[in-house]
Amino acid sequence: MHEASADIVIIGGGTGGIAAALGALSMGHRVIMTEETDWLGGQLTAQAVPPDEHPWIEMCGCTDRYRAYRNGVRQYYRDHYPLTAEARANPRLNPGNGLVSRLCHEFTVGVAVIDQMLGWHRSRGDLKVLMRHRPIAAASEGDRVTSVTVRNLENGADLTLSGAYILDATELGDLLALAGVEYVSGAESQDDTGEPHAVVGPAQPENVQSFTWCMALGYDPDGEHVIEKPAQYDYWRSYEPELTPPWTNKLLSWQQIHPITLESIEKVLMPDEADSSRWPLWLYRRIACRDHYAPGARPHEATLMNWPMNDYWCGNIIDAPEAEVQRHLEASRELTLSMLYWMQTEAPRAKGGTGYPGLYPLPEMTGTADGLAKYPYIRESRRIRALFTVTENHVGEEARDNRPAERFPDSVGVGYYRIDLHPSSNGTNYIDIASKPFQIPLGSLIPQRVENLLPACKNLGVTHITNGCYRLHPVEWNIGESAGILAAFCLKHNTSPRAVLADATLLRDYQAVLQAQGVELEWPDPV
Numbered sequence: 001m002h003e004a005s006a007d008i009v010i011i012g013g014g015t016g017g018i019a020a021a022l023g024a025l026s027m028g029h030r031v032i033m034t035e036e037t038d039w040l041g042g043q044l045t046a047q048a049v050p051p052d053e054h055p056w057i058e059m060c061g062c063t064d065r066y067r068a069y070r071n072g073v074r075q076y077y078r079d080h081y082p083l084t085a086e087a088r089a090n091p092r093l094n095p096g097n098g099l100v101s102r103l104c105h106e107f108t109v110g111v112a113v114i115d116q117m118l119g120w121h122r123s124r125g126d127l128k129v130l131m132r133h134r135p136i137a138a139a140s141e142g143d144r145v146t147s148v149t150v151r152n153l154e155n156g157a158d159l160t161l162s163g164a165y166i167l168d169a170t171e172l173g174d175l176l177a178l179a180g181v182e183y184v185s186g187a188e189s190q191d192d193t194g195e196p197h198a199v200v201g202p203a204q205p206e207n208v209q210s211f212t213w214c215m216a217l218g219y220d221p222d223g224e225h226v227i228e229k230p231a232q233y234d235y236w237r238s239y240e241p242e243l244t245p246p247w248t249n250k251l252l253s254w255q256q257i258h259p260i261t262l263e264s265i266e267k268v269l270m271p272d273e274a275d276s277s278r279w280p281l282w283l284y285r286r287i288a289c290r291d292h293y294a295p296g297a298r299p300h301e302a303t304l305m306n307w308p309m310n311d312y313w314c315g316n317i318i319d320a321p322e323a324e325v326q327r328h329l330e331a332s333r334e335l336t337l338s339m340l341y342w343m344q345t346e347a348p349r350a351k352g353g354t355g356y357p358g359l360y361p362l363p364e365m366t367g368t369a370d371g372l373a374k375y376p377y378i379r380e381s382r383r384i385r386a387l388f389t390v391t392e393n394h395v396g397e398e399a400r401d402n403r404p405a406e407r408f409p410d411s412v413g414v415g416y417y418r419i420d421l422h423p424s425s426n427g428t429n430y431i432d433i434a435s436k437p438f439q440i441p442l443g444s445l446i447p448q449r450v451e452n453l454l455p456a457c458k459n460l461g462v463t464h465i466t467n468g469c470y471r472l473h474p475v476e477w478n479i480g481e482s483a484g485i486l487a488a489f490c491l492k493h494n495t496s497p498r499a500v501l502a503d504a505t506l507l508r509d510y511q512a513v514l515q516a517q518g519v520e521l522e523w524p525d526p527v
Contacts, residue, residue: 007163022117082297106302166179269347396466442507451496
């Protein structure tokens with residue numbers, strides 16, 4: 001077995017992981033980062049999820065490095081894509097003109113920009129990236145994690161990594177389980193958290209948000225691109241969700257549930273089918289828009305299928321046996337393929353007729369053979385038992401009685417999104433409630449016991465409920481970046497995260513470093 005070491009080891013090269021690496025590297029430390037897929041970026045790339053962002057993202061509410069990523073995406077399009085002069089001159093270019101974000105873009109562009117942002121550090125040797133490596137074990141001595149063993153998924157070789165600080169940026173909080181770090185999964189009890197929307201009665205560890213295997217789709221209006229019938233198509237074609245409150249239609253249907261009101265609503269696929277009561281799914285996460293290209297260079301339009309119809313809630317993959325995990329992952333892939341096949345062959349068209357045979361997968365946009373993302377979109381992971389846990393009572397609009405979110409003197413960043421929980425694995429329907437622009441408290445990044453492991457994505461000290469607003473792209477980036485800078489700060493000052501939280505001078509100095517590096521610690525008043 002081989003060994004390698006660095007000042008800081010980051011397990012997981014997703015959105016939080018790359019931000020953590022950039023933060024740690026900025027302070028002169030050597031970093032090893034691993035990634036299970038062959039793309040860095042997580043939600044932004046390998047999971048194929050256009051950024052979910054708040055309304056003020058162009059002005060405030062993210063770190064400077066996240067803004068640099070966004071600017072880099074736009075510049076990449078200007079430099080390399082045959083845009084119209086108008087599109088190229090637009091400082092707020094939205095490449096796909098999708099509705100979910102002001103920056104819906106192709107995932108290969110995200111990969112390229114991330115590689116650019118890390119390029120200097122990799123060429124100098126300060127950053128070593130191990131692609132296609134998965135953590136399989138961890139060792140501890142007392143309250144410190146001493147090493148993590150990762151397996152090369154290409155050749156099966158194992159490598160043991162050690163560092164003064166270990167950051168868990170895995171999508172499911174894998175290191176927490178491997179290293180014996182105390183954690184929570186699923187839904188906490190209302191008796192424990194006092195949250196209005198927490199579950200009544202005992203906690204429910206199996207109550208975990210659905211995950212989604214996303215797919216990039218193109219549309220050729222005159223084409224015939226029907227895929228082979230998926231193996232599980234007959235099952236998913238007849239599947240009727242059993243959720244509470246009820247889901248009143250088949251899953252593969254244009255009749256869906258409104259996530260806030262839980263009323264039945266009808267959607268359509270294409271913009272020319274929309275009317276005042278039915279909006280088009282195609283525009284929601286569109287990632288390629290013909291309007292940005294000159295005649296002769298206009299591509300087929302493309303969108304990202306991350307819709308209610310391909311959310312998978314039929315099983316929990318946290319702490320489940322490997323065979324069960326693989327069964328659920330395969331079923332989620334089959335669900336997405338079945339949704340495509342249904343749309344191609346059976347879906348009713350709003351203007352008459354059946355099926356959209358011109359729909360087709362876009363493997364060139366996902367880096368896979370079938371157009372499915374490299375990795376499922378994970379909404380909820382294990383979460384550390386932290387020194388401080390953010391609850392709905394700190395950030396929920398109803399729980400705050402319309403007051404601003406709790407102000408945290410130990411803030412290490414900001415974020416905003418609705419508390420958005422998709423249907424979960426125990427049969428609970430949407431929980432989608434308003435929140436207030438919030439802060440990320442340092443206490444939520446520090447485990448109750450372990451000294452040198454830090455969460456670097458959505459595995460921080462939040463609840464099942466508040467995970468719903470702390471899990472989105474710019475927030476995860478901020479969590480990772482602040483965690484990376486925290487580890488580097490502690491090494492520089494020969495201190496610990498716990499001491500930084502407890503010592504007013506150290507906390508003030510750490511927050512000053514964050515601000516100097518472009519991390520916003522509070523929202524403007526008013527937002």
